[in-house]
Amino acid sequence: MTMTTDHAAEHAAGQAGGLTRDRLHSLLAAVCDRAGLASGDAELIKFTNNAVFRLRRAPVVVRIAGSSAARSRVPTVVRVARWLADHDFPAVRLLPGCEQPLQVEGHLVTLWKHVPEVGPRPGGGELAILLRRLHRLPDPPVDLPEWAPMAEVRQRLAEPEDLSAGDHAFLLDECDEVEERLAALDYALPAGVIHGDVFMGNVIAGPRGPVLCDFDSTGTGPREWDLAPVAVGRLRMDYPADEHTSLAEGYGFDVTRWRGFPVLRRLRELKLVTSVLPVLRSNPGIRSQWEHRMRSFKARDQTVRWQPYR
Structure with missing residues (x-):
């Protein structure tokens, strides 16, 4: 689906680093031309921090960094993906045989093997197994960034679209x-490698079992942070099931019972509010949900339920 925009909005979005849907499809065509792939009938499956396309004519996913914050993390994403592949960790894999990342018209792009989703969605118990295994992996890249969540949030605040x-x-x-x-x-748990954005939306029900995706926030930091998103999801998001209980049981630690959890909850909610600021005008479909989140966040009303950005 393509949205039309007037020239003024298109220019303003470009100045702010945002990407409209029309611009995304043009950029996708250039990416696929560079990689020798066909872009026709591609499906835009996500458009928040990154724009993610699934190609129809090849088992490939194209991920375009949608802001300077997202672009700054792409080299780490590539290093982490290669490290996980070296250890045969169940995660999405970079598409072989092409430069990674690609730099196309000033944008950083990564290409991935498409993982078809089969069977039931993984639950918190399956995620606990993945997290325990991730947290035990040896020989992480020596240049993994230290956990610095506020730097990421402030970077988004430096390039907002339509923020009062x-x-x-x-x-x-x-x-x-x-x-x-x-x-x-x-912190109660030992620090180490963390995924950095572990929620059920970043777990895919692959043909050989659940796999992790989205390594934009991967680095070294407190393991409590990897347990916080699912816990916050149970408390804040309008999800149909409680995945936190089985995650806590499977991992062996209930982050909500740790006295520092309220701080991590506020941080997680701050990230959920600010994550789309660089594309708030470029992707008008998310505006209503963002305003809903912002109102309750400002009021410190923790009873209001949020829905995923569409």
Whole structure:
């Protein structure tokens, strides 16, 4: 589906680093031409921090970094994917035989083997197995970034689309407060490699079992953070099932019972609110849900349920 935009909005989006859907399809055609692939009938399956296309004429997924924050993480994504492949870890794999990442018209792009989803969706118990295995992997890349969640949030706040001055100031103040509270935390689990954005949407029901995807936030940091997104999802998101209980049981640690969890919850919600700021105008379909999240986040109302961005 393609959305039309007027020239002023197109120019403003380009100035802010955003990508409209029309521009995305043009860019996809250039990427596929470079890689020797056909872009016809490609399906846009995600458009938030990254734009993700599934090609119809080849088992390939194309991932286009949609902001400067996303672009800065692409080299790490490639290194992590190769490290996981070296250890035969169940994760999505880069498409072999082509340069990774590709640089096309000023954008960084990665190409991946498509993993067909078969059978029932994995649950928290399956995710616990993947996380335990990930956290035990040896020989991680020596240049993995240290966990720095506030730097990522502030980078998004540096390039927002259609964000009011009042909301911008509020979110910057929130960054300062959350960062101060994070610095005072005493973690219970040993630090190490973390995925950085572990929720059920980043687990695929592959033909050979569940696999992890999306390594934009992978680095070294507190393992509690890898357990927080599913816990926050149970409390905040309008999901049909509780995956947190089986994840906590399978992993052997319930992050919601740890005294630092309220800080991680606020951080996770801050990230869920700010994640789409660089494409807030470029992708107007997410505006209503973003406004819904922002209202309840500002009011510190933890009873309001959020829905996934569409």
